[in-house]
Amino acid sequence: MSGGLVVRGRPISVRYVDGHRFSVSIRDHELAVDQPRGSGGTDAGPSPTELFVAALVACVAHYGHAFLARHGVGGEVRAVVEWSVDLGAERVSRASILVEAPEVPAELAGGFRVALEHCLVHNTLREPPDVTIEVEPAERRAAG
Secondary structure, X not given: OOOXXXXXXXXXXXXXXXXXXXXXXXXXXXXXXXXXXXXXXXXOOOOHHHHHHHHHHHHHHHHHHHHHHHOOOOOOOEEEXXXXXXXXXXXXXXXXXXXXXXOOOHHHHHHHHHHHHOOHHHHHHHOOOOOOOOOOOHHHHHHO
């Protein structure tokens, strides 16, 4: 179900570095992604799963801050997430987000809550996107 205008995101590319480490290119940013030492990596960066959960909690905090700024409520918004992974199902099974924010006037409290719960990442989890995975031999890509 589409909610309206759909815009294409900029490509994000990932390339293998070594071990369990990858380099992620997002616009002009380079991020290291790795597994923790206990999972075979060198802990050179967060794991892909940690980035996924971090994207959710960062999005919630951003939407909360934007709502308060739009309504002239100053102060810092912080968010902390406690999360769990179901290893058998290979998925994040729980995310509990605590938002610390300045006191919100009573007439804005409901709107603030709605803003927190409707960030883009949270909405994506509610209605998962279509995901396709294609495999192309590296030689074919280099030749093209």
